[in-house]
Amino acid sequence: MAALPLAELRRQQSQGLHTRALVPKSAGQLKTERERIVARLHLLLKVTIAVALAGVMLIAWLPFSPMPHEFRFGAQEVLGVAVFASCLFILHERAELELGLYDYEPVEQTTQGELRALLHHVPEGASYQEALAADQRTFVTGEVDGIRRRADAFTPKTLPADDGNA
Incomplete structure (x- = not known):
């Protein structure tokens, strides 16, 4: 998966399109x-x-x-x-x-594990990790909030055991 051009990333950010697909910067x-x-x-x-x-x-x-x-x-x-x-x-x-x-700055090792776990809940999480691996870089602190927001958007609001149906 290729990274979006910088101009496209800025356009999406200015339009508030943070909840679209996660695309890592190269x-x-x-x-x-x-x-x-x-x-x-x-x-x-x-x-x-x-x-x-x-x-x-x-x-x-x-x-x-x-x-x-x-x-x-x-x-x-x-x-x-x-x-x-x-x-x-x-x-x-x-x-x-x-x-x-x-x-x-690169994130700490424990935060990297947390981000990888969060990316498993996001549809494009695997391609995001593949793009990072292809670029031979790790997560940076600027990506943490975007990944957490995206993972929160895909987290179910109620768990099956919480809605009364066991």
């Missing part, structure tokens, strides 16, 4: 997405450093500017707070992206 897709996140992390770090340096230089320049003395100190405070808040916002975005990298 190792190449996972690697590309991870590299894209890492590149963005590097960019955000460079932007943070640039904003901080530009802010410090501007604040240091203000005492020598032609701005009236009464406004300089206030302007320095406002610029300092704005630079600090901007850097914090960019670093927060960077931290969110770093947390997103966790989705590309």
